Amino acid sequence: MLSELRIKNFAIIDQLQVQFGPGLNVLTGETGAGKSILVDAINLLLGSRASGEMIRTGQEEAILEAFLEAEDSRSRAAIDRLGLSPADGLLLKRLIQRSGKSRTYLNGQAIPLHMLEEIGEGLINIYGQHEHQHFLDPSRHIDILDRSGNLWPNRQAYQDIYRRWLESSAELKELITREKERADRLDLLAFQSGEITQAQLDPDEEESLQGERTRLIHAEKLQAIAHQGVEVLYGESGSAVERLKATLQRLREGSKIDPTLDSFAAAIEAPLFQVEDTASSLRSYVEKISFDPKRLEIIESRLDEIHKLKKKYGASIRDILSYQQRIDEERRRLESLQEKINGLQEVTEKLRTQASASAQNLSEQRKKVARGLSEKLRAELATLGMKKVRFVVQFEHEGSEAVGKEETTLPSLNEKGVDRVQFLLSPNPGEELKPMDKIASGGELSRIMLAMKRIFAEETMVRTLIFDEVDAGIGGGIAEIVGRKLKEIARHHQVFCITHLPQIACFADQHLRVDKYTDGQDTWAEISDLQDREMQLQELARMMGGENSTVPALQFAETLMERAGK
Numbered sequence: 001m002l003s004e005l006r007i008k009n010f011a012i013i014d015q016l017q018v019q020f021g022p023g024l025n026v027l028t029g030e031t032g033a034g035k036s037i038l039v040d041a042i043n044l045l046l047g048s049r050a051s052g053e054m055i056r057t058g059q060e061e062a063i064l065e066a067f068l069e070a071e072d073s074r075s076r077a078a079i080d081r082l083g084l085s086p087a088d089g090l091l092l093k094r095l096i097q098r099s100g101k102s103r104t105y106l107n108g109q110a111i112p113l114h115m116l117e118e119i120g121e122g123l124i125n126i127y128g129q130h131e132h133q134h135f136l137d138p139s140r141h142i143d144i145l146d147r148s149g150n151l152w153p154n155r156q157a158y159q160d161i162y163r164r165w166l167e168s169s170a171e172l173k174e175l176i177t178r179e180k181e182r183a184d185r186l187d188l189l190a191f192q193s194g195e196i197t198q199a200q201l202d203p204d205e206e207e208s209l210q211g212e213r214t215r216l217i218h219a220e221k222l223q224a225i226a227h228q229g230v231e232v233l234y235g236e237s238g239s240a241v242e243r244l245k246a247t248l249q250r251l252r253e254g255s256k257i258d259p260t261l262d263s264f265a266a267a268i269e270a271p272l273f274q275v276e277d278t279a280s281s282l283r284s285y286v287e288k289i290s291f292d293p294k295r296l297e298i299i300e301s302r303l304d305e306i307h308k309l310k311k312k313y314g315a316s317i318r319d320i321l322s323y324q325q326r327i328d329e330e331r332r333r334l335e336s337l338q339e340k341i342n343g344l345q346e347v348t349e350k351l352r353t354q355a356s357a358s359a360q361n362l363s364e365q366r367k368k369v370a371r372g373l374s375e376k377l378r379a380e381l382a383t384l385g386m387k388k389v390r391f392v393v394q395f396e397h398e399g400s401e402a403v404g405k406e407e408t409t410l411p412s413l414n415e416k417g418v419d420r421v422q423f424l425l426s427p428n429p430g431e432e433l434k435p436m437d438k439i440a441s442g443g444e445l446s447r448i449m450l451a452m453k454r455i456f457a458e459e460t461m462v463r464t465l466i467f468d469e470v471d472a473g474i475g476g477g478i479a480e481i482v483g484r485k486l487k488e489i490a491r492h493h494q495v496f497c498i499t500h501l502p503q504i505a506c507f508a509d510q511h512l513r514v515d516k517y518t519d520g521q522d523t524w525a526e527i528s529d530l531q532d533r534e535m536q537l538q539e540l541a542r543m544m545g546g547e548n549s550t551v552p553a554l555q556f557a558e559t560l561m562e563r564a565g566k
Contacts, residue, residue, distance in 0.1 A: 197324070
């Protein structure tokens, strides 16, 4: 149970610490005093979205803490994953900053918000006025039914198969679409690969051809340059070779007179040989170089072919060859596509059959739960003054569709199965069953919601229930019946009830009053534990007649408490 709540700098609460006990905890106070702020704080501690606007004016951070005894809890698995022992109790803490960011802790250990939400869902169930809309919305009825009958694990098992069937179906559809385009695509890829193969490309070929093309275009000029080099170095009178040889001969003659000239002769001999070699190479170059129009035409044609391939398949020969590798791989995949389609069709049909069987099984379980829910709800509503009510869970299927090669007809599936569920109600004899939003009054709806919560509480392990103004639209004798029902639920659960009706508040095991104060500059809320009988009587009288409690109001309050005590 929730045994302690601490709040700091939240809404109009400056600082508050309150302890709760087992049984029925009732919170009362004037409208706007801040009763629902406590519910908002607990909601945040259970993982709801935070906002910086929730922080008290002038403060930068709000602090919310709750201590729960949770040894027996639906959240046991999530708590165990954190390595905590629920027998020691759970301290939930949430810090909310002005920026809207928040941090969450469990027993001092930082945890992500989604885990806080998962744990909180198994600890406390809050029923507020907004839940009326949940129950009135037919699209939510199937969720309510599944949760009430503990069918959520079965539904998740179905959804796992359903999801895999959708994924397989989507992949199969894509493959079939590709299969229709496969022949044309294969022809195109075969042509492209063949064109590249026929070209017999070499990665370094283009650079070599461009060099040769340049030499052929400028052959006459290159020949003249090389010929001139041969003449200057070797051929003409007074050439470099001739002069070097003459100089070498005279130095050798001189060395006979002065041996020191030998070193100069040796220095000239080496370049002489190099010049002779260079002249010989240039002579060979001159003999080889010539303008060959046919060869130039062949080169131009080859470069043009390479250029066309580059425009189609890549910026370079290497890119073209890489593209060919990719399309050849695609061809291999396409050629095996039909085999893959056949295999995937079998898998998809098998998953569809499994999903249909799982959905049908889930549907049968729902119908069984629905029959039990209808009986229990009628019995509960009878104790709440609606003895002639009829309540039915209506089932409809989404339709059917032909599946597989054999065109087998199976029910249409969606993420929740094959069912569409709607709650129908007839509150009075002679009235036909109609959707709840078409027939239920505010008071009737409040009682229906309370009855459902009573049933759901029995079937789940959530031990703390919070009812935020469950008395909307009711009064008089029905209010007392609702109070008795809450007291009955509180025998097995810790119950919190925010109410404006003394017929409900009189049943409290612990009565808390919320008051709002102001000094003209600041506003704050405080909570008082009405521990003695006189304080409780005064509050019940105030709820009936205003701040100035009259004698009749106090007498009626006394009567209410005596009847509640019995």
